[in-house]
Amino acid sequence: MRPLSYRRAAEIGEAVATVSTEPTSAFLAGGTTEVDLVRLGVARHDLLVDINDLPLADIENLPGGGLRIGALARMNDVARAAQVVEMYPGIAQALLLGASEQLRNMATMGGNLCQRVRCAYFRDNVSPCNKREPGTGCSALDGQNRGHAILGTSEHCIATHPSDVAVALVAFDAVVHTIGPSGARIIPIENFYLLPGRTPHIEHPLEHGELIVAIEVPPLPVARGSLYLKFRDRQSYEFALVSVLSALLVQDGRITEVRLALGGVGTTPWRARRAEAQLVGAPATAGSFAAAAAAELDAAVLHEHNAFKQELAQRAIVRGLDQAMVSAVHGGAR
Amino acid sequence: MSSAIGSPIDRVDGPQKVTGAARYTAEIVLPHMTYAAVVAATVASGRVAVIDTGRARGAEGVLAILTHEDLPKLAEPHLLPSLAGAAAPGQSFFPMQKDVVHYAGQPVALVVADSHERAQYAASLVEVTYERAPSITTIDEGRDAAYEAERLFGGLLPARDERGDVDTAMAEAEVRVDVAYRFAANHHNAIEPAATTAVWDDGRLTIYDSTQGIRASQLTVAQLLGMPLSDVRVITHFVGGGFGSKAMVWPHVTLAALAARHVGRPVKLSLTRQQMFTSAGHREEQEQQLAIGATRDGRLTAMHHEKLSITSPFDDWAEPATGVSSQLYACPNYRGEHRLVRGNTMTPTFTRGPGEAVGVFVLETAMDELAHELGIDPLELRVRNHAAVDGHGNPWSSDGLEECLRHGAELFGWAGRNPVPRSRRDGDWLIGTGMAAAAYPVPLFMPTQRARARLYADGSAVVQAGTQEFGTGVLTAMTQVAADGLGLPLGSVRFEAGDTDLPNVSSAVGSAGAGMISAAVHAAATALRDQLVATAVADADSPLHGADPATIEVREGRITQREYPGVGETYGELMQRNRLADAEAPGSWTPPPLDTPHGLLTFGAQFAEVAVDPEIGLVRARRMVGVFAPGRVLNPKTARSQLVGGMLWGLGQALLEGNRMDPRHGRWGATSLGEYLVPVNADAPEVTVDFVELTDTVVNPLGVKGVGEIGQVGVAAAIGNAVFHATGRRVRELPMAAELVMD
Amino acid sequence: MPAWAVQLIAHHVRPKIMHNDQFVATAPPDRPPLTSGPSSLPVALTVNGSTHVVDLEPRVSLLDALREHLDLTGSKKGCDQGTCGACTVWVDGRRVLACLSLAVTCEGRSVTTIEGLAAGEELHPMQRAFIECDAFQCGYCTAGQIMSAVALLEEGNATTDAEIAESMSGNICRCAAYPNIRAAIREVRDAGEGGHRATA
Ligand SMILES: Cc1cc2nc3c(=O)[nH]c(=O)nc-3n(C[C@H](O)[C@H](O)[C@H](O)COP(=O)(O)OP(=O)(O)OC[C@H]3O[C@@H](n4cnc5c(N)ncnc54)[C@H](O)[C@@H]3O)c2cc1C
Ligand code: SF4
Ligand code: FES
C-alpha cells in the first residue's frame, strides 16, 4: 500500500478546504471502498481526510414530510431506522441486501453513493481500462463481461454501477446536498450519476473536495409500498446480477403512479423511465408489466457474456411489479 | 476394547481455536522479522526484458530485492505427488532461474523490507518490461494441438484404461446415452492464504510453513537447495485449510528460505489472496464426455469416458477422471482416456476430491439420464449395476455402496418420488430431488509411516508423528487412537505433531491421512503397551508375573488379567518399581503393496433437494443427505464435519465456483473472493450425514478409509440431477450459472 | 525488549472483558484533530480494555496493527479486501472489518478482539458452543465467526435460522462449517446467554 498521510477533520469547512487544495487527497468515510482501492493501487491518493467526526450521521424527518439522511449515517443504521422502514421500505431492503453486516456497520451513505465499480479489469490495476487510465481502452468489451451493464453503456466503458441503495434513491427522486469549495449545492440524484460516454473516469459531478453532507428523500406516498428485489448467484454477500426497485399506486385497477429502477444492469443506478411512462394509466396486469419491461430493455446493448440479462431484467421487472402489487398503495374499488 | 476411538469427542484444539490462541504460520513471532512480497508476472508468456528495481530499492525500509539475475541456481524440480514421500514441488519448474515467463502470476522478483506495508509497496514499484510471446490459456485456444497423455499425476497413473471391445459393444447397445460437459477451473481458496516464515541459524534452516505436509516441505526445500534433510526443519502449528492447495510445495516456500539467507534475518512471506489464484495450483479447466451403452433392462454393456484438459508447459498434469467410472459399475467394455492441451498456466494440482469430484459428476449424471431414458428408478439402476469386484476382478476391501444408497434413501425420503420432471412447485420455485452414488479411491502409494509413543511414570503419555492440523481433526483423532492403543484415559494422552523432528508421516492428502497416521500411531502405542506388559510379566514383583501376555489388557492405565480384572497394577506402579522414569516405543506401518488383490474405493450416496427459479435461473439447495461407508470412523463428530464440509464444497462446485481465463491477457478473470464465489452461510442448507460402518481389514490396521474427499464426490451430480428433475433441463456446464438454468 | 514484546506483556497482565455498556463509559471521544504521515506516529489504541501506544504509519490497517504490532493474532487475514470476514472485530461494540479500517482511525475508540472475549480462563458461551457444536475445522475463520455471532445475538436479529444464515453470511468458512455455526448460535440464543456479555 502506498504511503498515506492522514488528517482527521473536525469541521466540514476544514475537510473541504483540505481535500480541495490537495490534488491527490480524498475523504475517508467508512473506508470500505477507499482503503480497498488504495491498497490495490487503483486509487492513488496520498492524503486521506477522515470525515468520521463530522456531525453528519443523523437521520431526520423533514418538516414537509420526507427524510434527510446524513452522509455519514451507516448503511445498517439507515436500514433499521423506523422512519425508513415505514416510509421507504425499498431503501431499507436495498441496504440490507447489500454487502454484509460488518460492511454495513462501516459503510456510510455518502461513501455508498461514491463507491467505485467492481469491474475486475478496473480493479486488477493492470488491464487496459478507460475508467482507471483514460484512453487505454476497455478490456471488458470483448472480455469477461457477465457482470457488466447492458443499459447506459458506451464504447468506452460498460461497468455496472454496483450500489443497491442508489437504485432506490433514484427511484424516489432523492437529492444530494453537498458543500464544496465553491459553496453548497443540491444535486438531483439522477444528475449525480453520469453515463460513461467518452469519459468513464468521471462518474459524478462533484468537484474535487466537494463533500456530500446529506441525502434528502422527498415525501412520496407511493414509496410506502416499495419493494427491492435482488437476484444474484449467491444467496448473500454479492452484488446484484439484476435488482429491481418497484412501487405502485393503483386506482381502480389502473396504475396511477409507479416507481421503477434497476440495479446490476446499468452503468448508473437505472431509473426505468420508459417503463414507468408506459405503465402510468395502464391496467395493473401482467401484460402491461411485460410490455413495459420489454420497452425498457429495448435499448439494451449486449455483449458476449451478459446478453442473458436483457431477458433476465425483464423477468425481474415483471416479478418486481407483480410483488409490488401486494404491497401497493391501492385506491378506489379493487 | 475401543473406548476412545469412535466417540464423538470435542476437538482437543478447540479452546485454542475459539480464543484466537492457535498460531498459524504468518503469526509466528521471531526477533528481527522481515517481510517479503512477491512481484508477479502480468503476462502469460514471454520473457522479462528489463526489470528496473531502482524506485523500489529507494523506498523506505527495503532490505533486498531478488530477481532472476541474482537468485541462486537451484536443483531441477520434478513434479511428484507429496503422498509418495519424496520431494514434492507442485510443478517441474522453478521461477526466477531465468528470464522466461510461463504463466501470469509467476514470481519475477521478491522484495524484502522491514514491514509488511513497505514490502508490499516496494513490490508495486518494481518496474518490469516484458517481451510478450503468444500464449494459450484456454482449451479452445489449444484444442487443435491436444495430445493423448501417457501418464498422469506426475507419472503415477496411466492415462488410458481399457478393457473389452468398447466400440462394438457401444454400437450394439440397446440404449445409449452420450453426454458432454464443460467445467470452469476451480480455486481452493482456503481461508488462510499460504505463508512461509524462514529463518537460518548457523547454516541450518527452519521453516514455518502453512502446508498439508511438513515432510514434503522439508524434502522439497532440501532437494532444491541441495541441503541434507538434517539441516532443514519444518514446523507447522496450525494450518488454515488446504483442500489440496497446500498439498504440494510451491515456489514461495523456497523463495522465503532464499530471501532469509540473503538478508540474514527471518523472512515472512504471506501470499495475498489475489496471488493465491496463481501460486498454489488449481483444478484445471476441462471437458469430459461419457458414452454409456446398456441393455433395456438397465445393464451397462459399454462405457467410454474421455477427458480433455489444459495443463502447464512443463507437466502432464490432469486430475484422473476415470478412477471411479472404470470400476464402480460392472461393465465388460470400458475405455478411459485423457487428452491434454499445453497452456500457459501453472501446473494444476489436487483440489478437493481430485479427479473424481468431476469424473463422478459426469458418471452419475449420465446414469441419471440412463435411468430417465429407461424409466428405471435412478437408485435401483445403481444397485443393479454396482460391481462386486474392481476392474481387475479383485473383490472390494470393503463395500457398503448399496447400504449407503438404501439408508440414504430412507433418511431423505426417496421412496415414492414422482420421477416426472417439473412435477413439483412452491410459489416461484420448481422443486426437484436427485441422487448420486459416490466413490473415491483409497490411495496406498505412501512410504512407511512412523510414530513414537512415550509414557511417563506418572501415567501420562505423549505420542508424536510429523503430521499437521489443517482442520481434519487429526490432533483429536490421533489422541483417541493413542489412548486406546496405550490403554489410557483420553485426558492422559497428548498427541504432538507439526514438526519434522518428529517421526515421518506423509502429507495428508487424498483422504489418506487418517488411515496412514492412525496406523503408525496405533503401532507405536500398542508397541509401547506390549513393551510394558512384557516388563510386567517378566517382573517377579508384579502381580502379573508369569502371565501370558495374550491374556492381559490395559484399561485406564491399569494392566490386568482380562479374566481377573482384580489382578494387576498401574503403569505407574510398574514403572516406578522398575526405575523407569519413562518408556518409549516407535511404531511404523508399511502400506500393503500397490498390487494388493483388492478393489480400493470408499463408497457413499448423495441426495439433494433443490429449488429452481426457472424465470431467473437461480438454484438453491434446500436439503442434502449423505451416507458414507468410510471404514472405521475414528471420531464421528469431526468426521461428520468434514463430510458436511465436503458436501457443501460439492454445492459450490455445482452452482457457484468457476474461474475462466481471459485469453487475451492470459490472466484469470476472478482473483478475489468477491469474484470467485464460494458458498456463504445462507447458501448452505441443513445437511444430514450418516455412516454405514464396515470393517475393512485390508487398507490399514484400524480399517480407516478416510472422509476428506468422499463427502464432495457425487454431490454436484445429485444437485444437477435434482435441477433436471425440477426443470426438465440438463445443464451441461459447471458451475450451473443462472443464464444456463433459466427457461 | 522489542516493542511487540512490551505490548504482549502489557496485554497479558491486564486481561479485561469489555461489557457493552463499558464501551460507552470508557471510550470518551479522544480524537483530537490530527495531521500525520506518511511516516509513523504514535497511535493510542484501546484494545480489549487496555490502551497501547504504538508507532504506526497511517496506512497500517487495524488488522495489521493488531497482528503485527500488538501480537494479537487471533483476528485473521483471509483476503485484506473485505470479502471474507475473517478479520471481524468490534469497534465501539459494533462488528466491523479490521482489514478495511485504518488503525489511526480507531484512536479514541474501543476495539474488542477474540482475545478479549473470554473472561480469563472461562470461555464465552459462544466459544463453548462453537466447540460443542464443532462449528469449525481449520479454525482460521473462527475468530471472525465468533465475533460476528456474539454481535448478532446482541443485535437481536437471530430469531430464525434464515436470519442467522443471512446475518452470518459476511463470514466465509471455506471448511463450510455453516450448519454447525448456526447450531452454536441457536444454542447460545436459546440458553439466553446473549450477546457481548461474557460469563464473568
Ligand atoms: C466485499 C464488499 C461487498 C459489497 N457489497 C455491496 C453490495 O452488495 N451492495 C452495495 O450497495 N454496496 C456493496 N459494497 C460497497 C459498499 O457499500 C461501499 O464500499 C460503501 O458504501 C462505501 O462507503 P464508505 O463509507 O465505506 O466509503 P469510503 O470507502 O470511505 O469512500 C468511498 C469514496 O467516496 C468518497 N466519499 C466518502 N464519503 C464522502 C462524502 N460524504 N462526500 C464525498 N465523497 C465521499 C471517498 O473519498 C471515496 O472516494 C460492498 C463492498 C465490499 C468491500
Ligand atoms: S468496463 Fe469500464 S471499468 Fe471495466 S475495463 Fe471497461 S472501462 Fe474499465
Ligand atoms: S481479511 Fe478482512 S474481510 Fe477478509
Ligand code: FES
Ligand atoms: S473453519 Fe476453516 S475456514 Fe472456517
